Amino acid sequence: MLHLRYFVAVAEELNFSAAARRLHMAASPLSQRVKDLEHELGQQLFDRSTHHVTLTPAGTALLPLARDILEQVNAIPWRLREATKPQRSTVFLGMPAGVHPDLRDRVNALAERVRDRFELKRWPGASPDLLAAVQEGKLALALARMPVADPALDSLPVMTERLGAVVPADQFAGREAVSLSELTGYAYVASPEESTPAYFEQLDHQLTSLGIKKRIKLSNTGYGGVSEIISSGLAFSISMLDEASPMQLYRLENMAVLPFTDFRPELDTNLVWRRDRGDSGDLADLVAAAREVFAEPLTS
Known part of the structure; x- marks a missing residue:
């Protein structure tokens, strides 16, 4: 040579x-x-x-x-x-609807952090479906709305989002906040069951105990159907208060999202994985990187 x-x-x-x-x-x-x-x-x-x-x-x-x-x-x-380094694996991370942009940035940061070992791809779905896919091993990780009650799953808090009342704007013109007691005459319309996190079922029961008795049930309409009902002045709902939330994109004319003065609902999102895969299994390195990237939970 x-x-x-x-x-x-x-x-x-x-x-x-x-x-x-x-x-x-x-x-x-x-x-x-x-x-x-x-x-x-x-x-x-x-x-x-x-x-x-x-x-x-x-x-x-x-x-x-x-x-x-x-x-x-x-x-x-x-x-x-190249020949001796660990092989790069493709893994999927479940993403529910309405993930906040700041949280999406954290997911991108995680993908960049582990790019030498894992190709991290996003997979959409409702929280119950994403959790089932994690349990079955189809997804490596998932962002899931709390609560999650499965001892086989481990999780890390990643974001807490304050919720507000979604009301007909013309009936609350000039208002910067609303009390729950002012909404007792309105029907509460929840998102369709197929897309509603378990937290909103708990919230529904809590609203009943606080005097909100009327309900409007929708099916097969998605978040757009909820917006139509509220915009028409027939009901109110509860959703993310932060204007940066993608859920704000479902707002129609004559809709406003106001904070409560006497009620503070919050939606927690965790990063979830199967405990046996994350502790010492094939996802140990990925989970370790996730713990670093999501070390400080976000709030909005």
Whole structure:
């Protein structure tokens, strides 16, 4: 390999003194090494004169071969690292509807943190479906709305979002807040059951105990159907208070989201994974990185 390096340097410089300076050696031993290579190959590689050095046909033919060999030799260290480093796995992280942009940024930060080991892809769904997929091993992780009561699952708090009353704007014009007692004459409309986190079932029971008795039940309409009812002035609902929340995109005309003065509902979101996979299983490194990225829970 050294003889080939010497030959390439002289072939590119066409000057033994210049090539020797490039190689940080004297010209005399460089000339001898080239002669040794010529002897080994049985071919003259250079025509030498007092003032000029030129490649012979054999030298011209050897130059691209030598460059290719040296390039492959130089590539050995990184090729070896690539061959011996842990293989990159594709894993999926469940994402419920309405994930806050700040929380989405944290997910992106996690994906960047583990990119050498894992390709982290997002998978949409309602919290119950995402939790079932984590239990079955189809998803590695999931952002899930609390509560989650499954001893086989482990979780990390990642965000708490304050909730407010979604009301007909014209009936609460000029208001900056609303009391729950002012809403006792309205029906409460919850999101359809297929997309409602378990927390909202608890919230429904809590509202009943606090005097909200009327209900409007919707099915197969999604969040858009809830907005239509509220915008028409027939009911109120509860949703994320932060204007940056994607849930605000479901607002129609004549809708406002106001904080409560006498009630403080909050929605907690946790990052969830299967305990046996996260403790010492195939997701141990991923979970360790997640604990660092989500070390400080977000609030809004």
